[in-house]
Amino acid sequence: MSHHPSEHLLTEFASGSLETGAALCVRTHLEQCHECSRLAEDLNVLGAVMMRSSDQASCSDELFDRVLDQLNSSPAPEKATGHTGDNRALSALIPGGITSVPWKKIASGVSSYELPVNDGEYNVKLLRVEKGRSVFQHTHTDTELTVLLQGGYSDELGSYIAGDFIECDGSHVHKPVAHRDQDCILLTAVSGKLHFTGAIARLLNPIVKY
Amino acid sequence: MMVMDMAEAQQLAGWLDAVASEQDKAAFKQLFDHYSGRIKAFAMKSPGVSGSATLAEEIVQETMIKVWNKASLYDRSKANVDAWVYTIARNVRIDIQRRNKKHDACIDADDLWQESDEPGPLVQLRQRQLADNIRAGLDDINPEQALVLKKMYLEGKSQREIAEEFGIPLGTVKSRTRLALARLKLLLQEKEL
Numbered sequence: 210m211s212h213h214p215s216e217h218l219l220t221e222f223a224s225g226s227l228e229t230g231a232a233l234c235v236r237t238h239l240e241q242c243h244e245c246s247r248l249a250e251d252l253n254v255l256g257a258v259m260m261r262s263s264d265q266a267s268c269s270d271e272l273f274d275r276v277l278d279q280l281n282s283s284p285a286p287e288k289a290t291g292h293t294g295d296n297r298a299l300s301a302l303i304p305g306g307i308t309s310v311p312w313k314k315i316a317s318g319v320s321s322y323e324l325p326v327n328d329g330e331y332n333v334k335l336l337r338v339e340k341g342r343s344v345f346q347h348t349h350t351d352t353e354l355t356v357l358l359q360g361g362y363s364d365e366l367g368s369y370i371a372g373d374f375i376e377c378d379g380s381h382v383h384k385p386v387a388h389r390d391q392d393c394i395l396l397t398a399v400s401g402k403l404h405f406t407g408a409i410a411r412l413l414n415p416i417v418k419y
Numbered sequence: 420m421m422v423m424d425m426a427e428a429q430q431l432a433g434w435l436d437a438v439a440s441e442q443d444k445a446a447f448k449q450l451f452d453h454y455s456g457r458i459k460a461f462a463m464k465s466p467g468v469s470g471s472a473t474l475a476e477e478i479v480q481e482t483m484i485k486v487w488n489k490a491s492l493y494d495r496s497k498a499n500v501d502a503w504v505y506t507i508a509r510n511v512r513i514d515i516q517r518r519n520k521k522h523d524a525c526i527d528a529d530d531l532w533q534e535s536d537e538p539g540p541l542v543q544l545r546q547r548q549l550a551d552n553i554r555a556g557l558d559d560i561n562p563e564q565a566l567v568l569k570k571m572y573l574e575g576k577s578q579r580e581i582a583e584e585f586g587i588p589l590g591t592v593k594s595r596t597r598l599a600l601a602r603l604k605l606l607l608q609e610k611e612l
Contacts, residue, residue: 216606217596221578224571225509225532229517232531250498251605254546257505258553259572265456266463272476273451276483277444297530325525 212373213245214238214354223252230331230398233298233324234354234374237396240296241372299396302326303335307358307394310335318342331398338362338387338395346384351401353377360393362386428547431500439490447487454486455479458508464573465512467519478515482508499546506532516575549605556603564599567592 214222214235221227222235239246302324303310312320318339326333331354338344340360355375362369364383369375377383387393431453437446462468462478485507493503510528517528557565570576570584578596582589600606 215593215597216600217578217593220568220596220600221571222532224568224575225513225528226571226575226577226580228577229526229531233526236531236533248605250502250546251549253502253506254499254549255553255568255603255605256509256572257499257501258550258557259568260457260461260505260508261501262554262557263457263464263573264460266459266472266475268455268459268476268479269472272455272479273448276451276480276487279480279484280487297533298526301526301530327525329520 210242210370210372212367212369212375213242214374215376216248218376219245219249220252220255223249223256225256228330228400229328230326230333230400231352231354233302233326233333234356234396234398236298237296237356237358238372238374242374245374307335310337312337316345319344326398331400333396333398336395336397338385338393340387340392341389343384343386346382348382349377349379349399349401351378352399354398356396358394358396360391361388362393362395363388424547424551428499428501428543432495435486435490435493435500436495438487439493447483450486451483454504455483458482458504461508461573462512465516465575467512467516474515478508478511481511485511495543497543499543499550501550502546512575553603553605560599560602564595564602567595568599571596 218227218231218235222232227235235249239249300306310322312322314320319342320337322335324333324335335358336344338360353376355377357369357371357373357375359371361371362385364385366381366383368388431450434443434446434449437443438450458479459472459475462475463470463472465478468474468478482504486504489507493500498506510532513528513532567578567581570581571578576584578592579589582592597606
C-alpha cells in the first residue's frame with residue numbers, strides 16, 4: 210500500500226471536524242494501515258494536549274451527583290471484547306458484508322450502491338468495476354475520496370491496490386481501469402459533482418449520477 | 420516537570436484501573452475532579468453548544484458516564500489517559516453536533532472514531548514524549564497556524580469552514596495545518612520517536 214490520506218485530512222479526522230462520509234473513508238484506510246493509525250493516534254495526543262492547555266470552566270456543584278445517579282441507572286460497564294480491529298463503521302452500513310450488497314448497474318461493467326450516509330456534504334457509495342472494465346473519464350468540481358476495498362485499478366495518475374487511499378479534486382482528470390485479475394470494489398465519498406470529460410460520456414453529465 | 424507529568428500520568432491510570440476493576444467511586448470522583456472543568460471548557464467552544472453552560476455540562480456528564488462504562492476497555496499500554504479521555508469527549512461532541520445539524524447519525528461516532536488497537540508497551544512512553552514535544556512546540560508556534568489547530572480541535576470546525584470564516588483559500592488552511600504539524604514534529608518523516 211503506498212497511497213495514504215494527507216496529513217491535513219488526518220488532522221481533521223483526529224480533531225473530529227471531518228464530515229461522516231470522509232471520516233468513513235479515513236477509518237476504512239486506518240483499519241489497514243499501521244503507519245496512518247499511528248499518526249492518527251499522535252494527532253489524538255495533540256488534541257489531548259490542546260484540551261488540557263486551554264482554560265478550565267467550573268462545573269455546577271451537583272454535576273457529580275447527577276453523573277452518579279446516571280451510573281446507577283445505566284447499563285453495566287462494557288467489557289473488552291478482545292477484537293477492536295473490525296471496521297464497525299462500514300459493518301453498520303452493510304451488515305451482511307460486501308457479498309450481500311444489492312448492486313445497481315449504472316454503466317456497462319460498473320455497478321454502485323449508495324450508502325445511507327447523510328452528512329450534508331458527501332455522497333457516499335460503493336462502486337464495483339468488473340475486472341478489466343473502466344469508469345468513464347471524469348473530473349470533480351470538489352473532492353473525491355476513494356479507498357480500495359478489493360482488487361485494484363490504474364488511472365492516468367498511478368496504480369492502486371486494496372487499502373490505498375486516493376484524494377482527487379478538480380485538478381485531476383482520470384479514467385480508472387480495473388485490474389484484470391478480479392473485480393474492483395471501492396468506497397468513495399464525493400463532495401460537489403463528478404464531471405464526465407470524454408466526448409461521448411460528456412453527454413451523460415446531465416443524466417448519470419455516480 | 421517531566422517527572423511530575425509521569426507521576427500524574429501514573430496516578431490517572433491508577434484511578435482508571437480502580438474504576439475498571441472495583442467500580443471504585445472515590446477514584447471516579449478524582450477523575451471527575453481532574454477532567455470535568457477541562458471537558459466543560461472544551462465543550463463550551465463547540466459550535467452546537469454556543470456558550471450554553473447547560474449543554475456543555477451535558478457533554479461533561481455524557482463523557483464521564485462513558486469513562487465509567489468504558490474503563491475496563493482502557494489499556495494503559497495503548498494510550499495515555501489524557502488522550503483516551505480526549506477521544507471520548509470528542510466523540511460525544513461529534514454526536515451532539517450531528518444531532519444539532521439534524522444529520523442522520525447512521526454511524527455512531529464511537530464506531531468511526533474508535534480507539535485504535537495499536538500494540539506495544541512503548542506506546543505510553545512514546546506518547547508522553549510526544550505530548551512534551553507538542554506542549555513545547557505549541558508555545559512558540561506561528562499564531563496563524565495555532566489558530567487553525569484551535570479551530571479544528573477545540574471548536575470542531577472543518578478546514579472548509581475555517582477557510583470561509585477567515586475568507587482565505589482552503590489551500591492556505593491546509594498548508595497552515597501541515598506547517599503546524601511539521602513544527603510540532605508530528606509529520607512522519609520528521610519524527611524520530
